[in-house]
Amino acid sequence: MRIYDYRQDLIDLLQNTGDDPRSLQQTLRSLTTIINILNHYDDGAPEKDSAPVKRHHYQTHTRHEQPMSPAARHTLRSLLTGPSSAEARPAANRPAQSNVISRPTPVEPEAPKESSQEERLAADNLYLVHRKLSGAEINHRYYSEAILHHLHFPIEDGDVVELDTQQQVRGLPAIRRVTSDRIDDYEPTKISVIEYAELKSVPGSDVLQIASTMKGDSLLDQAPANTVVIDPFKYPGRDLKPGMVIDFAYYDRGNGLKDASEGSIRWIHEKQDYDTTKQPAKPKQVKKVTNTRHDYEKKLDYDLKQRTVLVITGVRDKVQGLKPVIAKHHGVFHGLDASAEENVSSSKLKREIRDADFVIVCIDAIHHRISQLANHHAKRYEKPLAIANVTSNTAVERAVGRALNGDPAYAVSSEKID
Incomplete structure (x- = not known):
């Protein structure tokens, strides 16, 4: 009796198998079919040693065909089970046979990285201020202008402030103070602020403008033609109206009104902050000092040296x-x-x-x-x-x-x- 030799088909099948699940499932079904056919012709010989019996069994049923060479058997076994760990490695990478026990190469520890100036300051809760047109970024967290406005001191871009992690303001660590520290390689961004500027309507349009300030010390006060247009649609929820008094900030790159036109509203003042109709505070009565000495004679001995x-x-x-x-x-x-x-x-x-x-x-x-x-x-x-x-x-x-x-x-x- 002669049966068909499936070996070459099996090799071709495994060689053409892809690494996707669908191809692997198809190959598994094909292998199962081939094994079932071979087992059908199994003569049921006793299995003393499983590997020799199987080799004898398949050879007896294919005796009319060309016997499988050792090279082909090795190829088939590699395709079915995969190469051994020793064979999988390239010959150049295989260790030479030697009685000498190889020792692992010691790994040198990496040199510790030098901490940056910002990291050293952060150890003392000191952080760099990245001032924005409105608000600031401190320690990768945004502090709104409302928080900064109620501080007892101003902060500017490039300042280093101390944060109090034990005290929270609107869910953020409180800003305790501005220090005299500076980051060496940080170049602060110049931000100019037009303070106490009154919004005025522009005839025939929906936009507003600012043309002067109450202090008279800004870019707008230098010439009557200096104005900055304010588009209310850029500030939803603020309900901007003529008569409001604002602080307007812009990045000052030395281009005058061109820089100011790209600025933004920083703060809208409440009426009591700038109301000039309220009664001025009465001046404090200072007691007149009698027997005032007009000719001063120094009592302490020190020299200021023209400072x-x-x-x-x-x-x-x-x-x-x-x-x-x-x-x-x-x-x-x-x-x-x-x-x-x-x-x-x-x-x-x-x-x-x-x-x-x-x-x-x-x-x-x-x-x-x-x-x-x-x-x-x-x-x-x-x-x-x-x-x-x-x-x-x-x-x-x-x-x-x-x-x-x-x-x-x-x-x-x-x-x-x-």
């Missing part, structure tokens, strides 16, 4: 009277009248403190906000600051001495005044 001393006080008529105190110690006097709070802006304080060598704050007749801003800007620009409890020659002289020597800002309570 500038900024004296901030709310007693207007004493600003010039303090000039001899600084002159007697060979310093340059610079007085700042802070009697009218609305005339002392944060930018003005920052500019005055930045140009001074020492800062003296007389706190007896100024608003608390001004003293806070002065303290903030003095720390920011690393200017020595001292507090005088009263606006007098002796108190200012002692405060300058403390600032010069690096002593505490406030006078010791037990300190005697001559």
Whole structure:
């Protein structure tokens, strides 16, 4: 009896099998059919050793055909079971037969990566401020303009602030302060702000415009033709109307109105912030000092060496009277009248403190906000600051001495005044 030799078909079948599930399932069904046919012609010989019996069984039923060569049998077995692990490797990669035990090559540990400046600051909860036209990004989280607006100090692009993770503001860590730290390779983006600009209607259109400010210190105030158009449709939900007073921010690249035209509204002021119809606050009554000494004689011995001393006080008529105190110690006097709070802006304080060598704050007749801003800007620009409890020659002289020597800002309570 002669049966058909399925070997070559089986080899072709396995060679043409793809790696997709459908092809593998089809090959499995074909193999099952071939095995069932071969088992049908099995003569049921006893199986002492499964591998030799099977080889004898298939050879007896195919004795009229060409016997399977060892090479073909090896190929068929490789296709059915896959090559052995030793055969699967290329000859070049097989280890040479040797009695020497190979040792694994030691792996050198990677050198620790040097931490960046931002990572070192983050260890102390200090983070870089990426200021936007509205709001800021700090530690990969967005702080809205409403949060920044209620801080007691301004923050700008490139500042490094300290966050308080124990205190939350609208679900975000609170901003405690602005530090004097800077990121070496970070170039801050210049953002200009047009403050207290009134929205006005444009005849014959639905858009609004700003053409001047209440402070008179912006780009718009330089010429009557300088205007910026505001499209209300760009600000849904704000319900912009003529008469509103806004702060308008833009990235200042030195192109004037072209840069301003690409800006955005930063803040809409409430009416009480700019209402000029309310009654002005009554000026505080300052007690007149009797027996005022017109000829000042210094009591402390120190030399300012022509360095500038900024004296901030709310007693207007004493600003010039303090000039001899600084002159007697060979310093340059610079007085700042802070009697009218609305005339002392944060930018003005920052500019005055930045140009001074020492800062003296007389706190007896100024608003608390001004003293806070002065303290903030003095720390920011690393200017020595001292507090005088009263606006007098002796108190200012002692405060300058403390600032010069690096002593505490406030006078010791037990300190005697001559």
